[in-house]
Structures are given as structure tokens and as C-alpha cells.
Amino acid sequence: MIRSFLKDESGMGTIEIVVIIAILVGLALIFKDGITSFVNRLMENIWNDNPDTTSGMDYTGG
Numbered sequence: 001m002i003r004s005f006l007k008d009e010s011g012m013g014t015i016e017i018v019v020i021i022a023i024l025v026g027l028a029l030i031f032k033d034g035i036t037s038f039v040n041r042l043m044e045n046i047w048n049d050n051p052d053t054t055s056g057m058d059y060t061g062g
Contacts, residue, residue, distance in 0.1 A: 028035065
């Protein structure tokens with residue numbers, strides 16, 4: 001019974017998902033200030049209808 005339990009890999013998908021979520025949460029906490037400022041600038045440009053949303057690039061991609 002113990003051998004079959006140790007060889008059973010049905011829970012590996014769940015463990016991998018939990019580890020990936022933990023890494024994403026950790027990265028979000030590390031880069032919280034940068035993410036917040038980026039979202040604030042993005043929303044400010046959207047709500048103010050500011051034409052300078054390309055950060056110095058013209059609309060032809062150059």
C-alpha cells in the first residue's frame with residue numbers, strides 16, 4: 001500500500017500549479033511599485049485621452 005502511494009503521481013499537477021502561483025505572487029510583491037506606477041500611467045493616459053501614449057514613438061512605429 002505504501003509503495004503504491006509513493007508511486008502515485010496524480011497529485012503532481014496540483015503541486016506544480018501551486019508552485020507557479022507562489023512564484024507569480026512573489027514576483028508581484030517584488031515588483032509591486034513598478035507595476036502600480038505602470039498601471040497608473042496607463043490609466044491616466046486612457047482617461048485623459050492623452051495622445052502621447054507611445055513614449056516618444058510616432059504612430060508609424062519609428
